[in-house]
Amino acid sequence: MDGYATLIFLFFGCSLSSCSKFPLPEYYYVNLLMNWTDAQDYCRVHYTDLATLESMDDINRLKADFSYNLSWVGLSRDPNSRRWSATVEANTTGFHAWAETEPNHIGGNENCVLMSTNRQWRDYSCDRVRTFVCYTVTNQNDTTYVFIPTPGTWNFAQEYCGEHHTDLAVIRTAVENDKVFSVKPPPAQVWIGPHRVRWTWADSSQSSFRNWKADEPENCDGDQLCAAENDLHEWIDTNCQNKNTFICHQGECSMTKTNFWFNQIFTAGPLYFPVAKLRTVVRLTTETNADMTDPAIQAQILQQLGAALTNLGGANFSLQWKIGPKKKEKP
Known part of the structure; x- marks a missing residue:
């Protein structure tokens, strides 16, 4: 079934499709020695980004003639990424009470x-x-602070606090630190809100796939914040300033979920909108068993597409469906 979306945006095109019917990302080995940041810049200029890998299928599609000791992929970690569970922003409270030699990771x-x-x-x-x-x-x-005697992982604690209270303890001052200490039994060591954001992909993909070598990541010396893979396609963490060859990918798709991808007019930097409004009709071809005339399905797709466009360009978009007529079957 064909559908049409009306949106205020300036771009070459977008598509909604299942990866099983959509060209998968292509991977390119670049035989140049660069640090992780320069490798990312190179990939963004010549391809899409440093490689994002979402499954062993992607690993298996890497060209067999790769010959390197280590090669960058798009996975890295922000050294200043410690945040409170209650916010997606970096820790800006200015207060901490680290023990000597902590955090040592x-x-x-x-x-x-x-x-x-x-x-x-x-x-x-x-x-x-x-x-x-x-x-x-x-x-x-x-x-107010409350001690929860039920043991759990940090994620369990965060979910419990979010459901029954506000969140895991946020501590902004020495006085609040004392309050938290006063509500817990003396021998207990308790979870509180700060946590380090884990590894993320250069292209902001939500892929949770990892192919770490045994005992990796180890963060030796506390400065191994970028991921590279060896000739067996096993990943290690290493210093981002090291110079390695690297792998780029061209195109964006998800093997595990239907998603949207956009060919941007600008390959890097902010998007600029030279007109106040632009009405563009985009044809979206889908192959699905879902009823694309169902208003609930249409609303869900528009909501996801609108959110993706807003995150991409920082502007507001007005979207609507125009369902085209079904093609007549040949007699």
Whole structure:
């Protein structure tokens, strides 16, 4: 079934399709030695971005003649990415109570934070099980803290606090730090809100696929924030300033979900809109068993497309469907 969308945007084209019927990303090995940032810039100029890999199928589609010791892929971690669970923004409270030598991020796997028995903080593996402290903001904008004796991982604690309170404990001052310490039993080490954002892809893909080598990532010396793969396609973390060959990809698609992709007029930098409004009719061809005339399905697609366009260009878009007539079957 064919559909048409009306939107205010300036671009070459967009498409909605299932990857099984859509050209998959192409991967290109670049035999140049660059640090991770320069490699990303090169990929963005000549292709789409440093390689995003979403499954072993992508790994298997890498050309067999790759010959390198290490080659950059698009996975990295922001060294200043510690945030509070209650916000997607970086930690701007200005307060911390780290113990001496903390955070040390031992083994490259300590992405969450405990308050220890002496009021001080230490980073810790998010998958370990501990009790935790939630906080609640009242109508008077007062903050109260409550100890939860049920042990759980950091993610469990965050979900529990979000459902039953406001969130995991946010601590902005020494006074609030003392309040959290006072509500927990003396021997308990409890989860609190700060956590380190984990590895992310250069093109902002939400792919959770990882192919780490055994015992990786290890973050030796605390400065291994970029990912590279060896000739067996196993990934390691290494210093982003090292110079390696690299892999770019061309095109965007998801093997696990239907998504939108956009060919931008500008390959890098901000988007500029030279006209106040532009009405563009875009033909979207879909192959699906869903009823594309269903208003609920149309609304869901428009909502996702509108959000994607807004995130891409920072502007507001007005979208609507125009369902074209069905093609007549040949007699």
